[in-house]
Amino acid sequence: MDDTGTVVAFWILTVVTLGAALMVIIVRNLLHAVLSLILSFIGVAGLYITLSADFVAVTQVLIYAGAISVLILFALMLTPRAARDNAETFLQGPALILAGLTAATIAGVAAATDWSEASRGPFTQTAQAIGEALLNRYVLPFEIASVLLLAAMVGAIVLVRED
């Protein structure tokens, strides 16, 4: 984070990400909120690139901007009263509390982390490192996540099946 280009890119991306995230909660039109969310996802991917985590950045675009947001779009289309606006709901209070707790957790972790590790220098083979970590050290969480996804998939098929 010492050369000018990275700093400029960081600030531009931060403004884009946070601005888009702010738009998600303040715009009235629900579709505009989803589009802002996508922009926010892409901004986060850009932030990953400034951290030279290119694999994570590309995965962020592929999974969040490409797949998750499409699912949100489907949810938007398939719910009745989809055209209703992004107005007050009775979940506003709980959502605020949840968001506050999440922010507090992240802030706590950020304060507790030893940030001197960031000066280690960039990885060159990020994909390889992630793959090796997933299949050696963290193979159990990885497999548990796979089983969870499989269960969700089977559940979805059972739900929509017609005998």
Next chain:
Amino acid sequence: MVFLAKWWDLRDLGNPVGQFLEFLGDHGPDWLPYVVSALIGCVAIVLFLVPSQMVIVWAERRLIGRIQARRGPNRTGPWGIFQTIADTLKLLAKEAITSRHVDRWVFWLAPVFIFVPGITVFAVLPFGPGMVLADLNAGVLFLAAVGSINAIIVFMAGWSSNNKYALLGAMREVSMLISYEIPQVLTLLGVVVFTNTMSLSGVVQWQDHYNTWLIFLQPLALVIYLISAGVEINRSPTDIAEAESEIVAGYHTEYSGIKFGFFYAGEYFAGFAIAAVVASLYFGGWTLWGLEEWVPGWLIFLGKLYLLFWLFIWLRGTLPRLRVDQLMGFTWKFLLPLTLVNIFVGGLEVLLWQENDLSAGVVLPVFAVVNLVLAVGLAVGWARFLGHARPDMRPRRALLMKEVGAIVYGQEF
């Protein structure tokens, strides 16, 4: 290839640019070379795309005219070569109508953003040994990621138009894209399994080093990738998102004038991008078995790109449009199992090769023959198993999506 690496070595346009950037780095601030190289790369990509599109549109119309036994454009200039220019001027001069109750911002942004995926892909594609704007380590995954953005932009256009046909087209495009993305990414994974790198320059160099093309090692994957990519870029026979016979013009029904022109051009850019990806991943990119020492590598690459695009034109001219339910069933029931088998076989072969330290000259031809036989056998066998190979087993009427998508036991169409 011997690199003279002087500015006049135009076999690789990266040489003069590199020298220029070095000069700038010596005589200017640190950030200048980065900014200038990014600018040069972007301008070069657009300078390549726009004229190609102008020429290829004309060539496509002539070729399709020939395929369909008519003349095609033949009045504007000799053989009609100025037809595209005339059409572009017409589109520019036409009134861009914005109908009532459209979502104005999104309606205007969609035709601009439609260029983003098609152009961005070229940033990671190597036109020559040094001619790549950003040689990402995760280049192959980048292709899939950028392709998936397309769905959002098409949805923006379809939703904001305030038109039922546009919305139908957009929903079709989105559902097709997320379905066909799966076989597409899995076929790309087959390439990565062999080359052991996700950088596109790395893939090209791997093919150069082993003196082979990945089409021989991954024939099934190439066919599946071409089909999925054809769906993604929305060209006939899989252009159901804008099927004229069913839903007027799909997601760009409400767009007129140059805004429609943007969608039209964006489609071609995406088509070039797919052709370029196939040329790099499966056909050796800028290498041609030694010819790249004499002919500029970027000319070889462009030649391959246009030949592959000609394949898309050929498909468009000769095949009828597929139905929605056929396309959707095809990817989930036919392509997805085949890609899974393809990756498994590819991984097994690489494992055999690496673990036993076999020589590439012996192993690769064997793999090529095995994979070709396996590809034909799998495609034919799986089609027979599903009943697609027998015409009398095809459904007599159009099936609803839920009839095709859900597993219906004890009922064979």
